[in-house]
Amino acid sequence: MSIEHGVMRELEHALQERDRALDLSKRHLLLAERIIDCSPEGIMITDPEGIIQSVNPAFVRLTGFESEEVIGKSPSILSSGRHDEQFYRDMWSKIHRDGYWQGEIWNRRKNCEIYPELLTITAIHDENGELTHYASLFSDISSLKENEERIKHLAYYDPLTALPNRRLFHDRLSMAIAHAHRSSSRLAVMFIDLDRFKLINDSLGHKVGDELLKEVSKRLTQTVREDDTVARMGGDEFVFILSEIDDEEDAVASAHRVIEAITMPIVIDGNELVVTCSIGISVYPTDGESNELLLQNADTAMYRSKDLGRNSYQLYSPTMNARSLEHLVMESGLRSGLENGEFEVFYQPLVDAESQQVKGAEALLRWHHKEMGMIAPSDFIPLAEDTGLIIPIGEWVLRSACQQLKRWSALGLSEFKLAVNISVRQFQTLGFIDVAKKIIEEEGVDPASLAFEITESMLMDDVIDSIKRLTAIREMGVTISLDDFGTGYSSLAYLKRFPINTLKIDRMFINDISSERNEGAIVAALISLAHSMDLNVVAEGVEQKCQLEYLRSEGCDTIQGYYFGQPVTADDFEQQFLQ
Structure with a gap:
């Protein structure tokens, strides 16, 4: 009897342990299900053949597909068509090799809207090492992409005038020089500086000065051909790239059009302003074969124009002094x-x-x-x-x-x-x-x-x-x-690395915050970006x-x-x- 009693007690204890283990397993399983259901990230589980087995509520919210519409189907139902076969071959090659893949991908919602995702795919194996499932976790990064595009636009365009900025100007000039070299053609760089703009700024205020710059920018854009470039270098300085000109007279004709356009009266807040400009012109390859030399010589010619009375143009000459008297x-x-x-x-x-x-x-x-x-x-x-x-x-x-x-x-x-x-x-x-x-x-x-x-542009020369x-x-x-943020643009990847x-x-972004909706949106995006990186603004x-x-x-x-x-x-x- 004592032996039987001992066996029974051991059996009873084993059953109790089993029940406790089952209960703990059920609670863990229930917790995992709740975490999956509450996750803000979309989750999709497929079998080894890639057939969808289950999805969570966030998947339904992000894609617009109900669970019954996708279970039993291939994830290709979400395909945007933006990625080629090689993209998917590389993705699955990494999954098979490393057990996971993470990256950005474009997918399609039920309403056919294409949107960007941050996607992670992980291979799931059982205790014997056999592949049982694939788990996909994804989040919609549309807002992040929109902010990145907005910030990226700031990298190459002047926020006040929407003209190409210094960086984009240099990129385009390099391309224009390379094309002129291949085709044995000529191009001109035209440096434009508004005369006595500081007087307008000081007497009428920055708001009037900025409105003046906007109007001047519009007029300058209307004087050039579609393939030419008008850029704002900063302040009241603008630069043209005149591609494929026949001779210097083409550049001179363009300078005449600019002077005529700018000197027409401009009315801002009841003030009728008459603005003049000084222009310097350098020609490739006669006056230089590099960005730096062409721009420097056009700048030199512009100062010579100012010395000679302003409201005129000067073609660069090697005999010109490198600096104005001032x-x-x-x-x-x-x-x-x-x-x-x-x-x-x-x-x-x-x-x-x-x-x-x-x-x-x-x-x-x-x-x-x-x-x-x-x-x-x-x-x-x-x-x-x-x-x-x-x-x-x-x-x-x-x-x-x-x-x-x-x-x-x-x-x-x-x-x-x-x-x-x-x-x-x-x-x-x-x-x-x-x-x-x-x-x-x-x-x-x-x-x-x-x-x-420290200005952000100075950091990018040698990161x-x-x-x-x-x-x-x-x-x-x-x-x-980091001073003047948004005017020079350092990529987000680098920005995170700078301590x-x-x-x-x-101030350009702040100036029109009361009247320009876009300016307010940019400022809000910049503040949000900074705070997401634990930076003060x-x-x-x-x-x-x-x-x-x-x-x-x-x-x-x-x-x-x-x-x-x-x-x-x-x-x-x-x-x-x-x-």
């Missing part, structure tokens, strides 16, 4: 300006979007020329870059900003951040990191209170080296802000309350612009914003 005066002044104390750092407030409290400032260089008066940074910074004088000037700005930051820190300011612009030449100089670190240490400021503003330099800056404790803290949205050029309210509604972190304050001297900044 540039020569400025270059000479730059060399002595630092020693003579003609430079000064102004400060513009950075304001928290929610609290609307000043949280920092951007240091901005100003030049009081002893003869020419106040010179705009856009006029002398490029010249300083070209001559290399930006190196000592940039070091002086950083040291001056650190000294001012130390004085303000002594007032008891907490978490106050000072942003300093770093030029291309500075950033690419071999000893820049060491020099910056030395200045910060000598002036005794907290590196965490500093931010270096690997840029990442190393940015990493070194971060290791110093200084944060990094940056902040994106600054260029600064919007610059904010001048109106409606712009501020829109940016706050979209979650922008920091505001900069005339709405809160113009760049002012250190003393005025302290009186206006720190007391």
Whole structure:
């Protein structure tokens, strides 16, 4: 009896263990089913022959097909027709070799709409290693693709005028030169600069200036042939590529059409404006056989046109001086300006979007020329870059900003951040990191209170080296802000690799935010993109309350612009914003 009793107890225990295992298995299975049913990703299970066995609710929502419409059928019911046989052969070859495949694919919904997916296919095997199923997980990435296309458009087109930008211009000029070389034909580069545009901007405001640039862009586009290119290089500078011209007279005729079109009165906000332009022309192959030389010589001819009275054109000649008289005066002044104390750092407030409290400032260089008066940074910074004088000037700005930051820190300011612009030449100089670190240490400021503003275009010349330099800056404790974001475009893949803290949205996108729906959509996309990468967002050029309210509604972190304050001297900044 005792033996039988022991056997019964063991049997009873074994049955209990079995029941517990079955119960646990059922609960795991139920949990897995709930996870599949609740997953936001579409899930499709097929047998080894590729026949659909089951789908989850997200599959139904994303494709529009009910489960009974697809179960027992091939996944080819979703095929968009966009991929060739080789695409699928490569995909299945990887699945058979590695057990999975992941990538982007275009599929078709029930309503025939074609859409992009991020798809993962995994081979499922049993405990004996036998293939039992394939599991496909996918998500609709239409919104991501739309944002990528929108950002990609910003890479090659000027957001204000919709004309090709500098990058696209160089791409097209390279292609035009290659074609001209093969066909032994000629082409012309025509550099156009609006005369005294700065006066219009300063007297009537940036809004009128931008509207003027838009109208000028339309008129320029109407003066050229369909195969020619009109690009905006920045500011009030435009460039033409005139392909397959017979001789210089064709370019001259085009210059006459441009001058005639631009000088016709333009009415903006009740102001009748008459604008003139100066044009320089270089011809391939006579005046150069490379992008750089053709553009440089057209620019030289344009400055010669300005020297001779403006509102005219000049064909490039080797005898022309490489710089206009104005540039020569400025270059000479730059060399002595630092020693003579003609430079000064102004400060513009950075304001928290929610609290609307000043949280920092951007240091901005100003030049009081002893003869020419106040010179705009856009006029002398490029010249300083070209001559290399930006190196000592940039070091002086950083040291001056650190000294001012130390004085303000002594007032008891907490978490106050000072942003300093770093030029291309500075950033690419071999000893820049060491020099910056030395200045910060000598002036005794907290590196965490500093931010270096770097334009995205300067990072793309040598991505690997840029990442190393940015990493070194971060290791110093200084944060990094990507300035003028959207105007130069670094691909999303590279952008994720750059160790940056902040994106600054260029004022061009902010300007028409109240009246242009597309501008608002672009700004919203940029803010969303930045926040998805855990980056702070600064919007610059904010001048109106409606712009501020829109940016706050979209979650922008920091505001900069005339709405809160113009760049002012250190003393005025302290009186206006720190007391």
